[in-house]
Amino acid sequence: MRGVPLGISPWLKAFLITLLVEVPLAAFLLRQQEPRLSRLLLAGVYANLATHPLVWFVFATLPLRPWAGIALAELWAWLGEALFFVVVWRGLSWRRAAGVALLTNGASFGLGLLLYRWLQDWMLT
Numbered sequence: 001m002r003g004v005p006l007g008i009s010p011w012l013k014a015f016l017i018t019l020l021v022e023v024p025l026a027a028f029l030l031r032q033q034e035p036r037l038s039r040l041l042l043a044g045v046y047a048n049l050a051t052h053p054l055v056w057f058v059f060a061t062l063p064l065r066p067w068a069g070i071a072l073a074e075l076w077a078w079l080g081e082a083l084f085f086v087v088v089w090r091g092l093s094w095r096r097a098a099g100v101a102l103l104t105n106g107a108s109f110g111l112g113l114l115l116y117r118w119l120q121d122w123m124l125t
Helices: 008-029 037-057 066-088 094-121
Strands: none
Touching: 008 037, 008 094, 037 066, 066 094
């Protein structure tokens, strides 16, 4: 993560990609927990607003080896979003929330790696 420009424009692109992947997937996985689609979608957006800026602007600047920083940042995103879901939906078990957050973050992280490999110049400008 170090050496990557951490400006607003690259962050916004990464954030929008994250939202496009994670929010619909989380809404689908949590649909039994919440009947209102609007609430599911907004919760997904807010969960990412609570975690993504720190991943991008804080964890990326820590003096760690690149993969250690990435692992720490993704751990934060996973647990932070799981905690958010547990707080929003009181009947949601920690295990289910952690599973949903793991799947959504894994999907966006994997797609992010692929897009970075193919569209690196666009993503960093």
